[in-house]
Amino acid sequence: METDLNSQDRKDLDKFIKFFALKTVQVIVQARLGEKICTRSSSSPTGSDWFNLAIKDIPEVTHEAKKALAGQLPAVGRSMCVEISLKTSEGDSMELEIWCLEMNEKCDKEIKVSYTVYNRLSLLLKSLLAITRVTPAYRLSRKQGHEYVILYRIYFGEVQLNGLGEGFQTVRVGTVGTPVGTITLSCAYRINLAFMSTRQFERTPPIMGIIIDHFVDRPYPSSSPMHPCNYRTAGEDTGGTYPSVEDSQEVCTTSFSTSPPSQCVFTVTKAHFQTPTPVVTDTLRVPMAGLAFSHQLSSSRLSYQPAALGVGSADLAYPVVFAAGLNATHPHQLMVPGKEGGVPLAPNQPAHGAQADQERLATYTPSDGARCAATPSSSEDTETVSNSSEGRASPHDVLETIFVRKVGAFVNKPINQVTLTSLDIPFAMFAPKNLELEDADPMVNPPDSPETESPLQGSLHSDGSSGGSSGNTHDDFVMIDFKPAFSKDDILPMDLGTFYREFQNPPQLSSLSIDIGAQSMAEDLDSLPEKLAVHEKNVREFDAFVETLQ
Amino acid sequence: MLTHPVPETVLARVAPGWGEAPPSLFLSPSAVWAAGCRMNCRSEVLEVSVEGRQVEEAMLAVLHTVLLHRSTGKFHYKKEGTYSIGTVGTQDVDCDFIDFTYVRVSSEELDRALRKVVGEFKDALRNSGGDGLGQMSLEFYQKKKSRWPFSDECIPWEVWTVKVHVVALATEQERQICREKVGEKLCEKIINIVEVMNRHEYLPKMPTQSEVDNVFDTGLRDVQPYLYKISFQITDALGTSVTTTMRRLIKDTLAL
Numbered sequence: 001m002e003t004d005l006n007s008q009d010r011k012d013l014d015k016f017i018k019f020f021a022l023k024t025v026q027v028i029v030q031a032r033l034g035e036k037i038c039t040r041s042s043s044s045p046t047g048s049d050w051f052n053l054a055i056k057d058i059p060e061v062t063h064e065a066k067k068a069l070a071g072q073l074p075a076v077g078r079s080m081c082v083e084i085s086l087k088t089s090e091g092d093s094m095e096l097e098i099w100c101l102e103m104n105e106k107c108d109k110e111i112k113v114s115y116t117v118y119n120r121l122s123l124l125l126k127s128l129l130a131i132t133r134v135t136p137a138y139r140l141s142r143k144q145g146h147e148y149v150i151l152y153r154i155y156f157g158e159v160q161l162n163g164l165g166e167g168f169q170t171v172r173v174g175t176v177g178t179p180v181g182t183i184t185l186s187c188a189y190r191i192n193l194a195f196m197s198t199r200q201f202e203r204t205p206p207i208m209g210i211i212i213d214h215f216v217d218r219p220y221p222s223s224s225p226m227h228p229c230n231y232r233t234a235g236e237d238t239g240g241t242y243p244s245v246e247d248s249q250e251v252c253t254t255s256f257s258t259s260p261p262s263q264c265v266f267t268v269t270k271a272h273f274q275t276p277t278p279v280v281t282d283t284l285r286v287p288m289a290g291l292a293f294s295h296q297l298s299s300s301r302l303s304y305q306p307a308a309l310g311v312g313s314a315d316l317a318y319p320v321v322f323a324a325g326l327n328a329t330h331p332h333q334l335m336v337p338g339k340e341g342g343v344p345l346a347p348n349q350p351a352h353g354a355q356a357d358q359e360r361l362a363t364y365t366p367s368d369g370a371r372c373a374a375t376p377s378s379s380e381d382t383e384t385v386s387n388s389s390e391g392r393a394s395p396h397d398v399l400e401t402i403f404v405r406k407v408g409a410f411v412n413k414p415i416n417q418v419t420l421t422s423l424d425i426p427f428a429m430f431a432p433k434n435l436e437l438e439d440a441d442p443m444v445n446p447p448d449s450p451e452t453e454s455p456l457q458g459s460l461h462s463d464g465s466s467g468g469s470s471g472n473t474h475d476d477f478v479m480i481d482f483k484p485a486f487s488k489d490d491i492l493p494m495d496l497g498t499f500y501r502e503f504q505n506p507p508q509l510s511s512l513s514i515d516i517g518a519q520s521m522a523e524d525l526d527s528l529p530e531k532l533a534v535h536e537k538n539v540r541e542f543d544a545f546v547e548t549l550q
Numbered sequence: 551m552l553t554h555p556v557p558e559t560v561l562a563r564v565a566p567g568w569g570e571a572p573p574s575l576f577l578s579p580s581a582v583w584a585a586g587c588r589m590n591c592r593s594e595v596l597e598v599s600v601e602g603r604q605v606e607e608a609m610l611a612v613l614h615t616v617l618l619h620r621s622t623g624k625f626h627y628k629k630e631g632t633y634s635i636g637t638v639g640t641q642d643v644d645c646d647f648i649d650f651t652y653v654r655v656s657s658e659e660l661d662r663a664l665r666k667v668v669g670e671f672k673d674a675l676r677n678s679g680g681d682g683l684g685q686m687s688l689e690f691y692q693k694k695k696s697r698w699p700f701s702d703e704c705i706p707w708e709v710w711t712v713k714v715h716v717v718a719l720a721t722e723q724e725r726q727i728c729r730e731k732v733g734e735k736l737c738e739k740i741i742n743i744v745e746v747m748n749r750h751e752y753l754p755k756m757p758t759q760s761e762v763d764n765v766f767d768t769g770l771r772d773v774q775p776y777l778y779k780i781s782f783q784i785t786d787a788l789g790t791s792v793t794t795t796m797r798r799l800i801k802d803t804l805a806l
Contacts, residue, residue: 039639041656041772043624046637052623054639120750126619127744129640129653134737171741174748
């Protein structure tokens with residue numbers, strides 16, 4: 001319904017609505033990434049921040065949104081919807097929320113487009129920022145990791161609320177009247193989160209470990225490609241090769257400026273993973289034993305193309321925890337694009353010595369290597385890559401990646417696939433030249449008696465010194481230096497290793513051993529009244545003690 | 551939500567970088583306040599029941615959410631009366647004692663100012679020894695220049711009042727339940743706030759360069775909220791003021 005709107009206003013309005021839709025999608029997806037979002041205020045306007053809000057643009061998300069919109073704008077009967085769903089490591093999925101950007105026919109002819117509508121859209125985006133942290137899916141998404149991941153899907157057309165289960169609730173974020181209709185932004189979210197898994201195969205740790213709510217198993221075949229929410233773009237300081245979003249350079253309102261295209265680290269090394277890529281090594285200053293990872297790591301993780309094995313890249317040296325995290329989460333992220341919710345590609349092995357801190361870590365996976373990676377050379381590869389489920393189809397980019405695991409301190413089970421030679425491990429020069437077998441691990445099989453006076457020689461991880469092997473009587477395993485990390489010989493009179501060995505197998509408590517408790521049950525019962533009498537005499541003391549606790 | 555007049559007694563100014571005299575608070579008769587309130591000031595009231603250690607975070611969550619919606623980027627006036635607006639960044643804040651995350655404007659100055667007054671409120675609540683009831687008011691106002699000898703008037707156009715009831719819990723399990731419950735309650739409050747914000751009711755007109763300080767607080771470096779004041783009072787069950795912050799008010803006046 002064309003009104004008296006002049007053509008300039010009409011063009012502006014269309015642009016505002018289009019960018020509003022794109023920013024809405026960004027806000028929603030970023031809120032489900034599983035981490036805290038932080039952007040900086042800037043007093044000097046750059047002209048590239050739409051609606052005067054600092055909302056980063058994740059290129060892949062923009063790409064998906066544009067694909068869904070296909071050049072159209074939300075109109076009556078044609079809404080833009082962002083569907084947020086949850087997918088467990090076993091392949092069960094459930095829709096959690098549907099965010100709808102709708103347009104209805106109620107027009108506000110008198111409103112000023114370039115001023116009031118713009119400011120109200122800005123206010124609506126702020127409201128969206130606030131509301132996305134308030135729906136139940138937010139807390140779920142903050143805890144995503146190996147047990148489940150959060151996925152998003154954008155579609156355009158009619159809103160489909162069937163997948164939300166019974167009794168879903170709706171929250172309206174806000175409305176903005178424009179001369180061509182009223183824009184409404186709302187969210188319908190599931191409240192019934194009961195889940196009963198009917199899977200028969202054995203699972204490792206129960207997935208209910210952390211999540212208090214239960215989930216309903218609703219096997220919906222996902223009919224359109226779902227995308228993981230825990231994609232993370234690199235910071236702008238790293239180089240990028242993703243096809244940039246040209247529209248982000250369009251004018252906002254008053255000032256004109258070009259914004260730098262959002263850059264991702266996508267140095268897909270075509271062949272040799274033997275040579276570490278220099279581009280991202282500066283982000284890898286992570287201590288071996290350090291389990292706290294920062295944002296920067298996430299950028300480096302995007303620089304490879306995970307293959308069907310769903311494994312990490314060999315050209316970047318990752319600590320084991322990190323890699324294991326990748327391993328754990330990759331399977332169900334790689335399977336996602338283009339696939340109909342099938343089974344994970346690789347068995348989900350969340351913990352080869354991986355620590356619990358992974359919970360957060362896993363969210364930094366590039367998840368969707370298949371979707372987001374692009375070759376520097378051609379952009380049509382992006383499509384091939386993204387349309388293939390695991391990136392297998394991509395001819396020259398997806399190559400075999402070596403599963404890299406560096407053995408961390410005190411890790412029990414080194415994996416056979418560790419190839420030490422090609423890795424850029426810190427302290428590589430200290431790494432033992434021979435692979436450690438499980439039998440050789442003194443932690444698993446403590447030797448019966450030390451052959452020599454000094455503590456057993458052995459190094460558990462490359463951090464330890466390569467002390468060589470002491471004499472040993474067994475041929476089938478190698479006696480290695482046991483030097484616990486960070487222990488110093490000269491301070492303690494007794495070496496930490498010896499101490500540990502000696503007290504590794506303490507004798508049983510006498511009260512626990514059955515021999516001594518040879519009293520019969522009857523005797524026990526008989527002695528009870530005496531014990532009770534004693535306790536009753538002391539009841540005052542007990543009471544006083546309890547009082548002090550309160 | 552019922553409207554009610556702004557509590558007359560307690561108006562402590564909390565806008566950082568604000569060096570002007572607050573005599574208008576004393577001198578303006580309460581009638582002006584009340585009149586201003588009834589005429590074009592909308593008032594919203596929120597109530598929360600929290601444990602002692604959750605008071606600060608709950609208040610900050612509500613105040614920051616309101617201020618998020620009532621702040622813009624810094625204005626830069628150019629020739630011919632046009633202006634450009636800076637960019638407002640946001641950040642997520644996780645609460646330690648509540649299962650809740652809120653979004654606030656990325657401005658350390660603003661955060662500090664709010665934390666300061668919320669801290670004072672919390673201390674006042676704790677020291678009052680009363681039933682643990684109190685309320686904070688966040689008021690947005692416009693300044694209106696008056697002719698000499700009258701000083702500028704502050705005319706509120708929106709007041710948010712948050713009533714707090716502090717409960718004491720005995721066991722750890724109750725505290726854990728309280729964490730979750732208060733988190734859910736705060737979610738509802740945020741939805742309420744957003745609902746009010748999106749009614750698009752009265753907002754002051756965008757000012758010219760000479761008038762900008764009458765509408766916005768331009769003292770912050772990176773964002774520009776509307777002029778606001780935060781005050782609080784401790785009440786007893788009947789809602790009458792038990793402790794006032796008159797002391798503070800006097801101190802403010804004398805500090806000039």
